[in-house]
Each structure stands twice: as C-alpha cells, then as structure tokens.
Amino acid sequence: MISRILLALGAGMVGALGNTLSITLINVFLNNPTFDKQFIYKQVFWGALWALPYCFNFFHQNWIAKGILVSFTATFFTFFIFQSLPLNFEFILRALFVNMLVWGGISSWVYHFALTKKDSI
Secondary structure, eight states, X not given: OHHHHHHHHHHXXXXXXXXXXXXXXXXXXXXXOOOOHHHHHHHHHHHHHHTGGGGSOTTTTOHHHHHHHHHHHHHHIIIIISOOSOOSHHHHHHHHIIIIIIIIHHHHHHHHXXXXXXXXX
C-alpha cells in the first residue's frame, strides 16, 4: 500500500507540473503573462494530494475514468468548497479543461503505467 501511495503522490506531482505549464501557456496566449513560484508550489502540493484517491480500487484499472472523476472532484472543490477562484463561465471552462485533460490525464496515466510496470517486475 505504501508503494501505491508514493506512486500516486509522484503521479500527482507530474500531472501538476503539466497543469502549471498549460496554465502558463494559456496566460501567455491571453496576454496575461504572470509567473509566480508560489503558484507552482501550491499546484504541485495539491496535485499530489488530489492524486491519493488513485490508490483506491474504484473503476478497477480504467485510468481515464479515474482521472476524470478525481479531476472533476478537485475542480468542484476549488470553485464551490474552497472558493479560491471567481465563479464565472470562463474560469470554470478553463479549469475543467486544464484539470480534466491535463492534470487528470497525465496523473492518472502515470499512476496506471507505473503501477502496471511495478506489478510486472
């Protein structure tokens, strides 16, 4: 179980780095180039924590469904529980895109890939 937790934390961190890169590229494209080290640290920390549910055996090994469910839950908490972003259509659409496709896709794939490689050794 410890190895699964460590894999999930690492996969969440890798996904968060991809998430941060995509947010930075979107901001540069929209002429809002802000770069903040604290933002990167926060994303990596929360990305690692939000990847911990990958350790549970829901959806068996369907990494796409796991990534979508966990990233949707993280986005929901960001807007409605923590209320850390303004609630408007543009932010919700951007957050869903970046969280579901980038963070959820990368982190769930990395976790699933690493887990299958670990089990085959």
